[in-house]
Amino acid sequence: MTRAGGSGAVDARESMDRMYRLQRHFYDLTRKYYLFGRDGLIERLDARPGETVLEVGCGTARNLIKMARRYPEARFFGLDASDEMLKTAESAVARAGLRGRLPLAQAFAQTFTPATFALDQPFDRIVFSYTLSIIPGPMEALDNALSQLRSGGTLHVVDFGDAAALPGWFQGMLAWWLDKFHIAHRPEVGAWFERQAAEGHGRLETRTIGGRYAEFFTLVKT
Numbered sequence: 001m002t003r004a005g006g007s008g009a010v011d012a013r014e015s016m017d018r019m020y021r022l023q024r025h026f027y028d029l030t031r032k033y034y035l036f037g038r039d040g041l042i043e044r045l046d047a048r049p050g051e052t053v054l055e056v057g058c059g060t061a062r063n064l065i066k067m068a069r070r071y072p073e074a075r076f077f078g079l080d081a082s083d084e085m086l087k088t089a090e091s092a093v094a095r096a097g098l099r100g101r102l103p104l105a106q107a108f109a110q111t112f113t114p115a116t117f118a119l120d121q122p123f124d125r126i127v128f129s130y131t132l133s134i135i136p137g138p139m140e141a142l143d144n145a146l147s148q149l150r151s152g153g154t155l156h157v158v159d160f161g162d163a164a165a166l167p168g169w170f171q172g173m174l175a176w177w178l179d180k181f182h183i184a185h186r187p188e189v190g191a192w193f194e195r196q197a198a199e200g201h202g203r204l205e206t207r208t209i210g211g212r213y214a215e216f217f218t219l220v221k222t
């Protein structure tokens, strides 16, 4: 596993390490009850043989393991800011028997490049699953991801929506709960995707599930 350096980077890494030092041990068990849509994203990923697919903020590698099994001929990579999360990810990848197939790196959404994984070509697909709602600076993360993607490559996002079609009391409870983890629906993410499409940088598909509980963005870079 490689590691990223830099000054602000150290703060970001330490803050995520603090959050996940304990949580990583029961993360997958608890998150399956509220990180909806992750399997839907994997099902629609449609990764082709030989394609390179990066998950940014891969956490415990839960998605990476499912993706690598679902698309055995594609090449998967994972990065995360938190060394603590990566410890859990590495154990999970080893348990799944995928150690050689799933390179992991400590790196930041805002600054990674293909060179983070010793690649010399841009990625074919980049995935953000419930990561943009926790990252300080999601716009920088999206700008960086788009520039590390090849033309014709795809950016895939699933994250919390605005829950607007759900009852008001539920919206309040959800926002209160997410705030405990410094997570929030980020309307600027949707605005960023609309802007890219409007400016001709990509072809956009959006959808929501569960009364707008979760939202998906898929942008094919032009």
Ligand SMILES: C[S@@+](CC[C@H](N)C(=O)[O-])C[C@H]1O[C@@H](n2cnc3c(N)ncnc32)[C@H](O)[C@@H]1O
Pocket (backbone or CB within 6 Å): 012, 016, 020, 031, 035, 038, 056, 057, 058, 059, 060, 062, 063, 079, 080, 081, 082, 085, 107, 108, 109, 110, 128, 129, 130, 131, 134, 135, 136
């Ligand atoms: C809510 S978890 C989602 C994990 C996984 N993608 C999933 O769907 O289960 C968010 C992850 O983003 C990582 N993260 C937060 N800020 C980051 C950054 N600036 N760069 C890379 N990863 C970051 C956290 O350490 C954490 O593992």
